[in-house]
Amino acid sequence: MSVVVSLAERRVTAAPAEPLLAIEDLHVAIGPSGRAAPVIEGMNLEIRRSEIVALVGESGSGKSLTALSATRLLPRAAEITRGRIRFDGEDVLAMGPRALDGLRGNRIGMIFQQPQAMLDPTCRVGDQVAESLRLHRGLSREAAGARVVELFREVGIPAPEARARDFPYAFSGGMAQRVMIAAALSADPDLLIADEPTTALDVTVQAQILRLLHEQCRQRRMSLLLISHDLGIVAALADRVAVMYAGRVIEEGPARAILSAPRHPYTRALVECSLLKRDAGGRLVALPGSAISARELSHGCRFQPRCAIAAQSAHNHDCCSSEPALACCHGSHKARCWAVKPEPEEAQQ
Amino acid sequence: MWHFALRRGTVLLLTLFVVSVVAFLIPYIGEGDPALLVLRARIADPNVDPATLEAMRRQLGLDRPLAIQYLAWLGDALRGDFGLSFIRRAPVGDMLGGALLVSITLALSALLLALLVSAPLGTLAAMRPGGRADTAATLLTQTLIAIPEYWMAPMGILIFALWLGWLPSAGWDGPASLVLPALVLALRPLAYFTRIIRAAMIDVLDAPYITAARSRGLGMTQTVMRHGLRNGAMPVITLFALWLAGLLGGSVVVEVIFAIPGMGRLIYEAVINKDIPVLQAGFVAIVALAVVINTLVDLAYLAINPALRHSHGA
Structure with a gap:
């Protein structure tokens, strides 16, 4: 009972208007201090309560580093050089180690790409899932063990009592990801960060895991930051989509708008790729070139080297000389492109 | 598991057979x-x-x-009857038993002491590579590896026995006489253990499951204790066993300097005096112990790594 009450209290602490997680002007650099190269430059992202936000982009665009920044779990070589991260009104970048441990697992749960590698091979999975419960809810070994079995049942692991006593080698990728989800949900977090949760899984298992994530979010009224390189997979689930390119958001807006009317040429290419569109010659449409990292960029639009619009249109000069701002195109739909003009009704407002 | 035990047992017996034949033939050499x-x-x-x-x-x-x-x-x-020593005219089995006990006591004390210091030191160094603890550990291990026992032992005697008078300078008489030789003997394995623990823990701490444990809210120390040490233990166990097998054969320098009646001195004297029965028995005992230690190491691997247990048909 006390758990439920404290949860209820927790959820009303912040003013309703304030986003649960707010990342502002985030800069992350990798490398030895002094010679560090920027990989995220001026990243902005907001997640409201009970909202599902998909963060999409090619590998190397900075999605995972953005996620790890939110709980300050960046690898040793990476460092936040500038920006603000607020979670439920609290400044995450100002938190000490104790406060961060109280944030991780407790208020922000995380799951990752390679579920099997995320489990300690020498430790029974039940004991690993129980860690958050014992740590954040102060449950005894027995109570935590019983709760783990319940959680396993909730996330669809068959024979939960027996499986809790198994070691990670006995789990397939899909089952291991269910274990990770059980662990991430165990302390009833307000936000779940799922970093490419289905990338390493079979297609059929992918769908199951995504459905499970969706169900759990709706049931628990939990926010979800869903990170993926595949726009098609996540957009169906998400309320809002943010597309990242070379360390910045280049388009964001309601999921339906992004999918049906993408404004940025990069997003448009992503949509086409995910729909497996074919060109006039019957070949699959592919985006030419490869993603650049933030460090390779000096000036101009980050996407300009691969952009068909920049190559053909009169915008060419702008595209090469300075980077466009994230401009409103319709309601909350924004894109970072010189070719994007605000919709007429928006302009009048 | 039974399959594994059977296979290991067969290998063990075969090894001992070969060793016994070689030991039996020692008198015919020369x-x-x-x-x-x-x-x-x-x-x-x-x-x-x-x-x-x-x-x-x-x-x-x-x-x-x-x-x-x-x-x-x-x-x-x-x-247990290896005949009479040519020199001392005493049963070789008794001589060997006494010496082995001394060497085992000395070796285990030294290696456990080394492990006790190197485990936290190596882990601390691994938590911040290039940090202050790491630099200190590197400096210490380099020094310890470079300084030979025949310098360390007399210095220890000079300081702790002659100047401070805390410990006996030599002999084998009670726990106090164990301290100084065990300390001297521990220094080099301590250095090597620290290095391998540092390397193993750097690998382990970069593992995804460590990030996952941290994401559940486990502090760094808790994470290392719960998920780091076991995973980093494999290479340490291997090195520990190698040192143990080596030290059981005696550590001639330390045993001679501290006048300790262990295996090292026994075999050293047997070689000088061509005391064949002692050499035969010593050879068999040392190899047998090494084989037993190796088997124990394999069992330790199984205990630590459940996936191995599985693949051996547990």
């Missing part, structure tokens, strides 16, 4: 006539009377076929 060796050890005269030699051959049973001799020797050896 001059080739054990009777001559025995007589030379007993009488100073280099010119041996042929009749005496023949009598000695019969007395020792050397006129029987080699295979029969081997089986007789093996039967005695299995009962």
